[in-house]
Amino acid sequence: MEKHGVTFRDYACAGANLAGGMSIEQVCKVLGIEEPLWAEVQEFWNNNMASMSMDDMKFYGEVFTNPKQGKFANAEGAAGGVEDVLKKYPEWSDFLKMQAYSTEASEVGIEIDFEKEFGITVTEFAQLGGHWSAYYKEKVMDVENFDSYAFEEEGGPAITPEQEERYRVFNLHTELTDKWTAYYKEKFKDASVDLSDDIDF
Amino acid sequence: MGFFSKKTTETPKEETPEFLALVAKWDSFLDKIKTRFFESLVNAEEALIDNLEESDYDINPTMTAWHGIKAQLMALGDKVDTTFDEKVKPQMLQYKEEYDILDQDAKGTFLREQIIYEGIERFEIVLEGKVSTKFYNHAISFLNEDFNCTQCSAKIEVRKDIFRPHYVSCDYCNTVNTFTPNDKISQIRWVVDNIAKHKAINEWDEKLKAENERSELRSWSENEDITPYKIALKKQEDASRTFWFKYFTERSEYLPEYQETIEHDIDVKMKWFYEMRKREYNY
Numbered sequence: 001m002e003k004h005g006v007t008f009r010d011y012a013c014a015g016a017n018l019a020g021g022m023s024i025e026q027v028c029k030v031l032g033i034e035e036p037l038w039a040e041v042q043e044f045w046n047n048n049m050a051s052m053s054m055d056d057m058k059f060y061g062e063v064f065t066n067p068k069q070g071k072f073a074n075a076e077g078a079a080g081g082v083e084d085v086l087k088k089y090p091e092w093s094d095f096l097k098m099q100a101y102s103t104e105a106s107e108v109g110i111e112i113d114f115e116k117e118f119g120i121t122v123t124e125f126a127q128l129g130g131h132w133s134a135y136y137k138e139k140v141m142d143v144e145n146f147d148s149y150a151f152e153e154e155g156g157p158a159i160t161p162e163q164e165e166r167y168r169v170f171n172l173h174t175e176l177t178d179k180w181t182a183y184y185k186e187k188f189k190d191a192s193v194d195l196s197d198d199i200d201f
Numbered sequence: 202m203g204f205f206s207k208k209t210t211e212t213p214k215e216e217t218p219e220f221l222a223l224v225a226k227w228d229s230f231l232d233k234i235k236t237r238f239f240e241s242l243v244n245a246e247e248a249l250i251d252n253l254e255e256s257d258y259d260i261n262p263t264m265t266a267w268h269g270i271k272a273q274l275m276a277l278g279d280k281v282d283t284t285f286d287e288k289v290k291p292q293m294l295q296y297k298e299e300y301d302i303l304d305q306d307a308k309g310t311f312l313r314e315q316i317i318y319e320g321i322e323r324f325e326i327v328l329e330g331k332v333s334t335k336f337y338n339h340a341i342s343f344l345n346e347d348f349n350c351t352q353c354s355a356k357i358e359v360r361k362d363i364f365r366p367h368y369v370s371c372d373y374c375n376t377v378n379t380f381t382p383n384d385k386i387s388q389i390r391w392v393v394d395n396i397a398k399h400k401a402i403n404e405w406d407e408k409l410k411a412e413n414e415r416s417e418l419r420s421w422s423e424n425e426d427i428t429p430y431k432i433a434l435k436k437q438e439d440a441s442r443t444f445w446f447k448y449f450t451e452r453s454e455y456l457p458e459y460q461e462t463i464e465h466d467i468d469v470k471m472k473w474f475y476e477m478r479k480r481e482y483n484y
Contacts, residue, residue: 036379039365047462050469109269111262195241195273196280199233201226201288 003044004037008052009070011045012060014038016067019123020079030075064123065130082131085124092135093176095128100180108191139169220296227289227305231281231312238277238317242324245270246331253332258339260388263332267325274321278313285309319409323402330399333392340385340392352376362457364389390456397451404444411440421482434478438471445470 001008014027028038052060063069067079089095098118102125105112114125146163159167216224248270253263285306293302341361348357350371357369359380366381398405415433445467453460478484 034379035366035381036368039367043365047466050472106265106268107272109266109272111265193273194276196234196237196277199230199237199280201230201284 001048003041004033006031006033006041006045008045008048008056009059009063011041012056012063013067013070013072016064016123017072017075017079019064019126020067021121021123022075022077022079026075026077030071062130065127079123082127085120085127086131088120089118089128092132092172093180095125095132096173096176097180097183098125099129100177100184104181104184104188108188108193110188110191136169136173140166140173217296220293223289223293223296224305227285227308230284230289231308234277234281235312235316238274238320241270241274241277242320245274245324246328249328249332250335253335258336258385260332260336260392267328271321271325274317278317281309281313281317323406323409326395326398326402326405329395330402333395334399336392337389337396340389343383343386348378348380350374350376351378362455393452393455396455397448400451401444401447404440404447408437408440408444411437423483427482427484430482431484434482438474441471441474442467 002010006014010031014031017030018024018027024035024038028035031038031041033041049057066081068075068081072078089098098114101117102112114120114122118125120128143162143166146159146167245267249263249267252266253260256262289305289309290302293305344359344361348359348369349355350357350373353371353374353376355371355373357371357378357380359369360367364382364386366379369378369380370376371378411433415430415437418430418433421427421430446463449459449463449466453463459466
């Protein structure tokens with residue numbers, strides 16, 4: 001299935017590059033169509049998103065981490081991949097800090113300017129999010145949890161190195177998230193409004 | 202009249218005065234939270250409409266402000282929860298066993314889940330609908346501005362129902378021009394969805410009611426008579442289809458190019474329902 005010669009994966013790559021700062025003119029040049037046709041392509045694929053296969057949707061979810069793919073692999077002005085932003089912010093704590101900042105700011109109705117605060121675009125922030133989500137999935141979600149009861153009470157299998165690593169990564173995630181959430185809750189405490197501060201039991 | 206006055210009057214006569222005083226105090230607390238919730242919704246709507254006008258119809262800061270207000274409204278529900286756990290329950294346990302105060306806990310759960318959380322969900326549809334309608338009425342006026350042929354400068358009529366870049370032929374010299382709308386016009390495409398959903402709010406209410414009725418039935422097991430479940434599922438299916446029909450029909454009033462795809466769009470939206478029915482009820 002395609003629209004004006006643009007497949008779903010072309011469309012996904014185009015969207016990722018647009019979000020990464022590539023101009024519409026450049027995107028249209030890479031796809032070999034004019035802007036009115038690109039507008040129809042967008043409309044078409046937006047409306048057919050729910051019909052796409054799991055593989056296509058997986059690709060759509062991951063392409064924003066690496067927009068230099070397909071027709072955009074060698075395109076001039078294509079958006080950088082996650083490696084570029086990881087050079088700037090290599091630590092998991094960096095990303096969790098930004099995430100907590102964004103969440104807590106949103107809770108008090110403030111939209112943060114990533115470029116001003118951290119020198120990266122919203123898309124680069126999303127790329128970091130994709131990178132660390134994949135890390136968490138690999139280290140925690142895809143590893144069977146250690147069953148301490150089975151081990152201690154029923155002579156079950158001993159903890160494996162992967163499970164030890166799972167335990168460490170899980171705790172690190174909790175510790176860093178709690179740390180940055182507490183930090184930004186404190187920062188925004190005066191901006192927060194309690195609608196019921198005069199109502200008590 | 203108290204928030205749960207009916208239940209309060211049903212309390213058995215042998216209750217101690219101290220316990221009855223706590224129940225009355227708890228009812229009064231829930232009443233005040235409920236009143237504050239509805240007052241806050243009115244204030245929120247006024248503030249957000251003002252915000253849209255003051256920002257020269259930039260819809261993003263208005264939606265960011267809404268996220269902040271939404272968090273404050275949600276916090277009212279959280280307060281009900283923590284107040285019961287930290288203050289009400291320990292005091293009531295001085296007079297009653299835990300299972301005897303489950304109905305008191307249920308009052309808080311009802312306010313939190315059915316009144317506050319579901320109320321916020323519904324309010325969001327109404328609010329986004331009103332903000333979007335106001336934005337639409339402002340942005341649509343830009344389509345009345347003059348657009349001239351690049352070749353012969355003749356005035357070209359631009360369609361009022363396409364909000365993206367598109368080709369327009371000049372009636373005078375037949376040159377094909379590209380009309381590129383400004384940002385406000387481009388955004389109309391996205392606010393139309395909110396307007397359509399708001400216009401289908403009654404059908405949304407019926408859909409939610411049918412969903413709740415079905416989910417209130419306990420889980421079906423293979424040996425059980427499936428008839429009541431089939432009745433509830435049929436009601437949910439019909440209510441969902443009615444909602445999506447109304448929504449897509451309203452949307453096509455603004456975007457006529459979608460008139461032909463209404464049936465297809467409904468089928469796409471209903472896909473999850475049939476998957477759920479197969480998974481949970483095996484038919």
